[in-house]
Amino acid sequence: MTDKDQGPEEAFVHLTPKGPDDAADTQADLNQEMARITEQYDASGAPETQPRLDYAPYRSSILRHPTKDPHHTDPETIELYAPAFGERDVHRLESDLTIQSGGEPIGERIKIRGRVLDGDGRPVRNQLVEIWQANAAGRYIHKRDQHPAPIDPNFTGVGRCITGDDGSYEFVTIKPGPYPWKNHHNAWRPAHVHFSLFGTDFTQRMITQMYFPSDPLFALDPIYQSIVDPKARERLVAEYDHDVSEHEWLLGYKWDIVLSGSNRTWTEGDSNV
Numbered sequence: 001m002t003d004k005d006q007g008p009e010e011a012f013v014h015l016t017p018k019g020p021d022d023a024a025d026t027q028a029d030l031n032q033e034m035a036r037i038t039e040q041y042d043a044s045g046a047p048e049t050q051p052r053l054d055y056a057p058y059r060s061s062i063l064r065h066p067t068k069d070p071h072h073t074d075p076e077t078i079e080l081y082a083p084a085f086g087e088r089d090v091h092r093l094e095s096d097l098t099i100q101s102g103g104e105p106i107g108e109r110i111k112i113r114g115r116v117l118d119g120d121g122r123p124v125r126n127q128l129v130e131i132w133q134a135n136a137a138g139r140y141i142h143k144r145d146q147h148p149a150p151i152d153p154n155f156t157g158v159g160r161c162i163t164g165d166d167g168s169y170e171f172v173t174i175k176p177g178p179y180p181w182k183n184h185h186n187a188w189r190p191a192h193v194h195f196s197l198f199g200t201d202f203t204q205r206m207i208t209q210m211y212f213p214s215d216p217l218f219a220l221d222p223i224y225q226s227i228v229d230p231k232a233r234e235r236l237v238a239e240y241d242h243d244v245s246e247h248e249w250l251l252g253y254k255w256d257i258v259l260s261g262s263n264r265t266w267t268e269g270d271s272n273v
C-alpha cells in the first residue's frame, strides 16, 4: 500500500486553487506545461505506460505521490487482518447502479462490459471490481463536492461485482457528467468512472479510471495528460459497442483491464508504485 492509494473519500482532496494572477492558472500555461512534458517523453523514446507520479500540472500529485519505496509486506501476515471477499459476499444486483433506490436515476443509462486480463491475455477470475462515479450532472455524493449541480436521490454512484470465469465484469449505470474540480481555473474533468480491482489480497489493490470516447476535455485534463504514452491513454477510453447496447434501453461500452505487460492499464494507485 502507498499513501497514494485512493478511495472515494480521498479522491476529493484538493490543493487550494491559486489566485487569478497566478500564471499557472491559465489553461494556456497548463497546456504548455503538459505539452513540454509530453515532448520530453517523445524525445526519450522510452515506452512508459504508467503516469508521472509527481506531475506538476496535476497539483495534488505533488502532495500525494509516494516519496518512499514500496513497503514490502509478508503476504501471509497481511491475510490475517486484511479484508477478503468471496463470491457470496457480493450480490448480483450490486452491479446495477440504476436500481438502488425506489426510483429511476436521471441520465443516460449505459452498460459497461469488459474483461480483466493478465499480461498474456488470460482471464483473471473471481476478482472484486468496485466502481464509483459522479451522477449525470457531474455531482458526487460527498461532503467535499458542494458545487451547484443537483444530487440525484436515486443514484449513489457506487457499485461492485466479481469477475466471472472468463474474467468478465458488467455494470449498468448512468453516464457521469464532467466534474468541475479546483486544480486550476475552469478545470473540468472528462466524464469518467473510477475502478478499483481488489486482487487476491489487499496489497494487490489497483485503482484506475475509465473514460468515454471523443471527450473534448481530454486535451485539457492534467490527470489524463499525466500519462505521456498516447497508446496508454487510449487504453483508458472505453469503446462504444452496438452489440452491448439494448433497444430503447441503454447504450453499451466495452472496456478491458490488463493487469501487467506492455499493454498494462494505467493505474493511479496500487501496491506496485
Ligand SMILES: O=C(O)c1ccc(O)c(O)c1
Residues within 6 Å of the ligand: 011, 012, 013, 014, 060, 179, 181, 189
Ligand atoms: O484529484 C482529485 O482531486 C480528483 C477529484 C475528483 C475526481 O473525480 C478525480 O478523478 C480526481
